[in-house]
Amino acid sequence: MLYNTLDLIDKLCGFERVSAHCDIPCKVYDPAIAQFAALSVVRFLDLIGELSDKDSLSLDEQAKLTRLVQEKELHAAKVKDEVVVIWGDYFKEPQITAHPNVHQLVHSIMLAGSACKQSIQRDNGVKLLELVNQFAAMYWQTKSVETFITTSPYLPNEQVVYPRLD
Amino acid sequence: MTPTCKPGDFIVILRHFFRININDVVVIQHEHLGMLIKRVASVDSQGVMLKGDDTRSISSDKIGKVARQHIMGKLLFRIAKKQ
Numbered sequence: 231m232l233y234n235t236l237d238l239i240d241k242l243c244g245f246e247r248v249s250a251h252c253d254i255p256c257k258v259y260d261p262a263i264a265q266f267a268a269l270s271v272v273r274f275l276d277l278i279g280e281l282s283d284k285d286s287l288s289l290d291e292q293a294k295l296t297r298l299v300q301e302k303e304l305h306a307a308k309v310k311d312e313v314v315v316i317w318g319d320y321f322k323e324p325q326i327t328a329h330p331n332v333h334q335l336v337h338s339i340m341l342a343g344s345a346c347k348q349s350i351q352r353d354n355g356v357k358l359l360e361l362v363n364q365f366a367a368m369y370w371q372t373k374s375v376e377t378f379i380t381t382s383p384y385l386p387n388e389q390v391v392y393p394r395l396d
Numbered sequence: 397m398t399p400t401c402k403p404g405d406f407i408v409i410l411r412h413f414f415r416i417n418i419n420d421v422v423v424i425q426h427e428h429l430g431m432l433i434k435r436v437a438s439v440d441s442q443g444v445m446l447k448g449d450d451t452r453s454i455s456s457d458k459i460g461k462v463a464r465q466h467i468m469g470k471l472l473f474r475i476a477k478k479q
Contacts, residue, residue: 248431250397
């Protein structure tokens, strides 16, 4: 009876909401997923580029192009999602103080990710990867983990920032 | 904050009180997390440290020390949501 009355008043007036904030902060973050997705975007752009060199496309090639474009956009969106989670959930006051340009960098990644979704220019993919590499280096720096840059051992053989975990 | 409070419960808080004690349940206005209900884990002159009753609760470290002026009230009683 009392609960129902309060519930009715709440619906009419709207009481203030209090959260217990029982999320499960797993604290497991790794920019590798974003880097992997960015590399995939570049690779898809390369494969799309190969098809664009042809004068006409067979039905199979048209189907392949459709899949490549779809996957390119999915992976570009994945880059954005992964970076946003690390930025939003992991980067807090100590990390932001140490890296005040993280907000600008993440915003640049968002724009570069969107550019990759909107176009088939390889340069956009490479730029996205470069920015995500910067973000990865920044992330590992907050963990006091040294990083190094080397060429990915698989296509598209672009430069990637890796943590030195040994 | 289960089992003390569950989603959908109504709570009544005491906005004016003299002192905060360990184990009091309080509602605070957190700078980043918004309005929270948590249990007082420790008290000192600079504020209170809070914890949740649920093992899945956000950690005390993540909440940080809460100054007295951000405590909006102490839990007086709750009206449980009908199951």
